[in-house]
Amino acid sequence: GENVEQHPSTLSVQEGDSAVIKCTYSDSASNYFPWYKQELGKRPQLIIDIRSNVGEKKDQRIAVTLNKTAKHFSLHITETQPEDSAVYFCAARSSASKIIFGSGTRLSIRP
Amino acid sequence: DAGVTQSPTHLIKTRGQHVTLRCSPISGHKSVSWYQQVLGQGPQFIFQYYEKEERGRGNFPDRFSARQFPNYSSELNVNALLLGDSALYLCASSLDTGTDTQYFGPGTRLTVL
Numbered sequence: 001g002e003n004v005e006q007h008p009s010t011l012s013v014q015e016g017d018s019a020v021i022k023c024t025y026s027d028s029a030s031n032y033f034p035w036y037k038q039e040l041g042k043r044p045q046l047i048i049d050i051r052s053n054v055g056e057k058k059d060q061r062i063a064v065t066l067n068k069t070a071k072h073f074s075l076h077i078t079e080t081q082p083e084d085s086a087v088y089f090c091a092a093r094s095s096a097s098k099i100i101f102g103s104g105t106r107l108s109i110r111p
Numbered sequence: 112d113a114g115v116t117q118s119p120t121h122l123i124k125t126r127g128q129h130v131t132l133r134c135s136p137i138s139g140h141k142s143v144s145w146y147q148q149v150l151g152q153g154p155q156f157i158f159q160y161y162e163k164e165e166r167g168r169g170n171f172p173d174r175f176s177a178r179q180f181p182n183y184s185s186e187l188n189v190n191a192l193l194l195g196d197s198a199l200y201l202c203a204s205s206l207d208t209g210t211d212t213q214y215f216g217p218g219t220r221l222t223v224l
Contacts (some may be wrong), residue, residue, distance in 0.1 A: 032211040043215040101153030
C-alpha cells in the first residue's frame with residue numbers, strides 16, 4: 001500500500017547550522033509533496049510544498065528537493081534558529097487522492 | 112490556515128460510547144479531510160469529502176463515518192469507542208479535491224477511558 005518513510009526521527013543541530021530531513025514514498029503516481037511543521041500542542045502548519053513537475057523549490061531559509069526517479073524528497077533548513085525547533089512531517093499525495101504522512105522528525109536547535 | 116474551526120477542543124468519553132466531531136472549513140473551501148493523529152505519530156488519513164460526497168477513505172473500521180453538509184461543514188462520527196481511538200482528530204480544508212494545499216484546524220483532543 002501507499003507508504004511514506006521519514007528519517008531521521010530526531011535531529012539536533014547547532015544554531016546557525018543546516019538541517020536536512022529525508023523522505024521516500026512508495027506510490028510512483030504521487031504528484032504533490034507538502035511539508036508541515038507542528039509545534040507542541042498546535043496544528044500542523046504548511047511550510048512549503050512541491051509538485052512533481054518541479055525538482056526544487058526555495059522559500060527564504062527553507063528548500064525542498066524532489067527526485068522522482070528515486071522516489072525521495074528532502075527538506076533543507078539553513079541558518080537554523082531556536083524557533084525552528086518543532087516536529088516536521090513530510091507527506092505525499094497518492095494516486096487515490098489520499099495525503100500520506102511520514103512519521104515525523106523532532107528537530108531541536110542547540111543554542 | 113486561519114479560519115478552519117473545530118469543535119469541541121477537548122472531549123472525554125468512555126469505551127463503547129459514541130462521539131461526533133465537527134469542522135467548519137475556510138470560507139470558500141469545498142473540500143474537507145479528516146485525520147487521526149496519535150501521540151508521537153504523523154496524521155493518518157480517515158476521509159475526504161467534496162461537495163457532500165466521499166472522495167477518499169483511509170484504512171479505518173466502519174465504526175468511523177463522516178458526512179459533509181451543504182454549507183461544506185463536516186462531522187466525523189465514531190461509534191463503539193475503543194481506548195485506541197484516543198487521539199487528536201484534525202480537520203483540513205482545501206478549495207477542492209484538485210487543489211492540493213490543505214490547511215489544518217486546531218484539532219479535537221479525544222480521550223477514551
